[in-house]
Every structure is written in structure tokens, then in C-alpha cells.
Amino acid sequence: MTSPKTLKVLVYSDDVHTREQVILALGRRPHPDLPELEYVEVATEPVVIQNMDAGGLALAILDGEAVPAGGMGIAKQLKDEILDCPPLVVLTGRPQDAWLATWSRADAAVPHPLDPIQLAEAVVSLLRARVPA
Numbered sequence: 163m164t165s166p167k168t169l170k171v172l173v174y175s176d177d178v179h180t181r182e183q184v185i186l187a188l189g190r191r192p193h194p195d196l197p198e199l200e201y202v203e204v205a206t207e208p209v210v211i212q213n214m215d216a217g218g219l220a221l222a223i224l225d226g227e228a229v230p231a232g233g234m235g236i237a238k239q240l241k242d243e244i245l246d247c248p249p250l251v252v253l254t255g256r257p258q259d260a261w262l263a264t265w266s267r268a269d270a271a272v273p274h275p276l277d278p279i280q281l282a283e284a285v286v287s288l289l290r291a292r293v294p295a
Contacts, residue, residue: 169221169293170201170220172201172223173202173204173223174205175233175253176228178205180228181205187278187282188278193282193289210240220292221250221285222240222249223250224237226252226255226271233252234262237268241266242267250267251268251270251271254271254274255274270284
């Protein structure tokens with residue numbers, strides 16, 4: 163069970179190395195103002211949907227390059243179907259794909275190869291808005 167002192171973050175990619183990169187880039191506590199993060203690693207679209215439907219997630223990071231279901235399509239579906247959907251970060255194949263992330267209604271986009279600072283800035287800004295001061 164998650165304690166109130168942690169935030170659950172879903173990390174979706176069919177590639178275990180991408181999930182590892184995200185988790186290593188953010189660490190347990192990406193900013194001193196935020197609680198520790200607890201990661202839920204997911205490799206398939208049905209499990210993403212199941213976890214999102216269950217609730218309790220503060221944020222989801224979705225790999226736009228995942229196959230067979232890319233993170234951008236999943237992001238669009240989640241935003242269309244879940245009332246008060248948690249913020250979504252989409253990992254894009256390249257910086258030029260940011261417009262696709264906008265179409266998907268993602269709250270932020272970070273391109274591959276992952277820049278830990280850029281990823282942390284995106285995640286921290288989205289989580290700060292959800293954590294009471």
C-alpha cells in the first residue's frame with residue numbers, strides 16, 4: 163500500500179531499458195519539495211489501462227516509441243476516457259515529434275535520447291501542481 167508520503171508514477175514502455183532509464187533519471191526524489199516516488203513499471207497497454215482505471219497514480223510516463231501500442235495513442239485514449247486523468251508525460255522519438263504529443267493531449271513531452279534534467283523538470287512541474295503546499 164502506498165503511504166501518503168509517496169507519489170505513484172506509472173512508467174510504460176515495452177523496452178525494459180527505457181523504463182530503467184526513466185527511473186534512474188528521476189530517482190526516488192527528483193525534488194526536495196516533493197514526496198518520494200514509487201514506480202509502477204508496465205510493459206503492455208492493457209496493464210496501463212488497468213492501472214489508470216484503478217486510480218491512485220500521481221503521473222504516468224508513456225513511451226511514444228513503444229510497440230505495438232505507442233504512448234501517444236494511449237495518452238489520447240486516457241485523456242478522452244478518464245475523468246480527472248493524472249498528468250501524462252510522453253517520451254517522443256525526436257524533438258520534432260512534440261506536435262504529436264500535443265495532439266495526444268499529453269501534459270509534457272520529452273524526446274529520446276532522454277535528458278535526465280529535462281525529464282526531471284517536466285515531471286517536477288507536473289507533480290508540484292498536484293501536491294498540496
